[in-house]
Amino acid sequence: MKFIHTSDWHIGRQLHNESLLDEQALMLQQIASLAAEHGVDALVVAGDIYDRAIPPANAVALLNRFLDTLLLELKIPVIMIAGNHDSHERLGFGARQMSGSGLHICGPLERHIKPVRIESDSGAALFYPIPYAEPAMVRQLFEVELSSHQDAMALLLDEVLGQDGDGLPKVVVAHCFLDGGSGSDSERPLSIGGADRIDPMLFSAFDYAALGHLHGPQFKGAPHVRYSGSPLKYSFSEQHQNKSVSLVELQAGQPAVIELLPLTPRRDVRIIEGYLQQLLEQAPTDPGREDYLMVRLLDTQALLDPMGKLRSHYPNVLHLERTGLMARQASGDVERDRVQKGELEMFSDFFGQVQGEPMSDAQRQLMTGLIEALHREESR
Amino acid sequence: MKFIHTSDWHIGRQLHNESLLDEQALMLQQIASLAAEHGVDALVVAGDIYDRAIPPANAVALLNRFLDTLLLELKIPVIMIAGNHDSHERLGFGARQMSGSGLHICGPLERHIKPVRIESDSGAALFYPIPYAEPAMVRQLFEVELSSHQDAMALLLDEVLGQDGDGLPKVVVAHCFLDGGSGSDSERPLSIGGADRIDPMLFSAFDYAALGHLHGPQFKGAPHVRYSGSPLKYSFSEQHQNKSVSLVELQAGQPAVIELLPLTPRRDVRIIEGYLQQLLEQAPTDPGREDYLMVRLLDTQALLDPMGKLRSHYPNVLHLERTGLMARQASGDVERDRVQKGELEMFSDFFGQVQGEPMSDAQRQLMTGLIEALHREESR
Known part of the structure; x- marks a missing residue:
């Protein structure tokens, strides 16, 4: 039996x-x-x-x-x-x-x-x-x-x-x-x-x-x-x-x-953790790209459309946790960081993410001038 | 076969x-x-x-x-x-x-x-x-x-x-x-x-x-x-x-x-039509008192809680239509009637329905006095 x-x-x-x-x-x-x-x-x-x-x-x-x-x-x-x-x-x-x-x-x-x-x-x-x-x-x-x-x-x-x-x-x-x-x-x-x-x-x-x-x-x-x-x-x-x-x-x-x-599912259910850049780099060789994923990102700075970027490699990301950000937020680091960093650094981060390469010296100079002009306008 | x-x-x-x-x-x-x-x-x-x-x-x-x-x-x-x-x-x-x-x-x-x-x-x-x-x-x-x-x-x-x-x-x-x-x-x-x-x-x-x-x-x-x-x-x-x-x-x-x-249902589904008083009078001898009913009332005047009264005899009245009232409303009779009838007649109708008997002469006199007093108050 x-x-x-x-x-x-x-x-x-x-x-x-x-x-x-x-x-x-x-x-x-x-x-x-x-x-x-x-x-x-x-x-x-x-x-x-x-x-x-x-x-x-x-x-x-x-x-x-x-x-x-x-x-x-x-x-x-x-x-x-x-x-x-x-x-x-x-x-x-x-x-x-x-x-x-x-x-x-x-x-x-x-x-x-x-x-x-x-x-x-x-x-x-x-x-x-x-x-x-x-x-x-x-x-x-x-x-x-x-x-x-x-x-x-x-x-x-x-x-x-x-x-x-x-x-x-x-x-x-x-x-x-x-x-x-x-x-x-x-x-x-x-x-x-x-x-x-x-x-x-x-x-x-x-x-x-x-x-x-x-x-x-x-x-x-x-x-x-x-x-x-x-x-x-x-x-x-x-x-x-x-x-x-x-x-x-x-x-x-x-x-x-x-x-x-x-039993072997067609798609596994798993959690991956790391920095966005690192996860995107290792994605092409990941055999489980179709898996249902929860992604925990360790990055502490602001990220542009991390879900969209991840899904272009891992189509079945179901949930995203900004573990790094949450840890820093909990300790108040983020707010302090934003204040200390200043506008130029923050824009530079943003520029790098959108363009995929850092600002040139000329671009940096242009942006510095623009920010200074805005500050003058603001303090009038 | x-x-x-x-x-x-x-x-x-x-x-x-x-x-x-x-x-x-x-x-x-x-x-x-x-x-x-x-x-x-x-x-x-x-x-x-x-x-x-x-x-x-x-x-x-x-x-x-x-x-x-x-x-x-x-x-x-x-x-x-x-x-x-x-x-x-x-x-x-x-x-x-x-x-x-x-x-x-x-x-x-x-x-x-x-x-x-x-x-x-x-x-x-x-x-x-x-x-x-x-x-x-x-x-x-x-x-x-x-x-x-x-x-x-x-x-x-x-x-x-x-x-x-x-x-x-x-x-x-x-x-x-x-x-x-x-x-x-x-x-x-x-x-x-x-x-x-x-x-x-x-x-x-x-x-x-x-x-x-x-x-x-x-x-x-x-x-x-x-x-x-x-x-x-x-x-x-x-x-x-x-x-x-x-x-x-x-x-x-x-x-x-x-x-x-x-096929014979325990309760029939039917429509009964008539004046409220007449329906209530014939109810005790109606063998289909448990039936599911739509009631069409021919009465043209205001009625006090007709559904409650009907349900005390016919527990399964599901729907009530004021056929009489609707016909008069359609022709504008009700509004004219209300204007012509005057307050005393309307109250007298109401009193009769609530008490089950008409007003006495003394009650009628009292009410007349009250209505007149209200009118005086109103026209000041």
Whole structure:
């Protein structure tokens, strides 16, 4: 029994107002290729399928095409749950009509968590899909008193672990924040102040816990209690994460064998830092010129259209930070500098940037005369 | 081969800001009961499933429950197409995964219009679902020059009629405006100035044309080229329509046998007209007190809180028209009347409405004195 665990696709998401749909389409193709190559028996997606409750129509169409590929061409069953970004009702529409064809979408939480049984040549396994649910919802559905994410998940997992599994391996699919997990900037908090944290040990009795919510691949408590992470970097804080999907192999009575299959985006998401001139000089030999970039400029003086200059080499600069300038501004250096420098030096800087070469002596003399004339005019 | 033809459910629609979801839920139950009672082999829904491209989540949940009933409990296949109100991509999500279980949803138009074959004890039939498509879309998809709805539909129907149907009866499902059809206030025009009209004879070669768009049940050209109409009245202009679904029976080589099965809403949608006092008096014996009402008041004088008074008997008055007042205003009567009547008469009217009885002589005298005093004050 072999399956791929992935999560947090966030189809339809933007990065600094730039649509990522083309990148997501390529990434889904990679996932489909990996599933085919490794001959998996199922694909598990642990929530946050879309980025929003009401995804754009082209995001819906993209997911639809992907599922047609997986189910109709590759004949690989798919199990997916709604995450905190998804509309449970919308995602779950038609779920019962789809399950016969191997597409198991779990939208709104139901009182009985029905397992999906996946068959394989080397034996079957049971997958228990638990969609993301607020504690209030669990409280209402099960008519019990509870208020924390921890208690809500404990109740749901008890329900699942209490079910007779015919001795088959049990895999739980859930969307939550494990205590001690590392977040990044692109996850929406489930609740404020850490009340969303769940003890990883709750999941240890399963043969594998396929989790979603955190965007960096990681495990907590035990290697088989695991986040696959998102397939793409959805914030610059993820620049050093290596994105992957988890290939999981289960054999009765054995611990799960887990392999991370790396994903390679067409365009990386990264931060570059340096002086403008230096960055522009090294750009032509940079193999990642198409990457989505945040640029941190160390220059301390005024710069003419740095974004335009950078984009002529790096078309996908999404954000510019004037780190050098901010540091100086913070210490009041800039204002002092401007006063000390005088008009001639400032114009000379400007001239150099616009013309690409320094002023000649004649030009310098002309400018000096002009500035003096203006000062005389001013002091009349 | 027997099927029910319905259309224009507009799930999620409001009537004068009042949600109709409960009425729609009851209406869908009636349709399910009729389908079960008549032992039909299929249910056909000819577009405008939802009222909006992005329906509210509870509308999605309602349709989902209905489809579970039809497909899982009653085992009746459902064929539905997107209308001009639906988002084709959203409605069509997962369509290929659903078709195996008998749910055939046709979202975006495709170049090949694939028939749905429905089996029955008395023989099979082919259903050709054609989702609503703008002429521009047909032009692009088929790479031909055309600009009218008529030409677009003619091309699509040619495609369908050209297909080998194994001698089985052919049913087409489409969403369009047939030339000569009667509209009502609740349809959204497909285009301006009548350019959306289509010749009914285009459909005559089919054994049955299950059409959607117009909300009143009707046929054009021939009895088997038919609109089922909407199951509920979605505007007051439909007050005299008898809503129904069409029960269609097909036998090879025979004309379709069509029966209209009436639908009875929990609350009717109607207009009542009269004087306020008279309407309030007859209200207690009106069996339709819960109906959704437009009230036309013939009274010509000022009335105190007529909506409040009416709603104490008819809780679902949605709209009030002061027909009497408007007619007089139009002719300038009101202004003249107000001038002629004088302050005492106007106050006397007001007093009678608030107190429920006329002023006593003493009260009348007191008021006369007060008005005179005010006039003296005014003319100083």
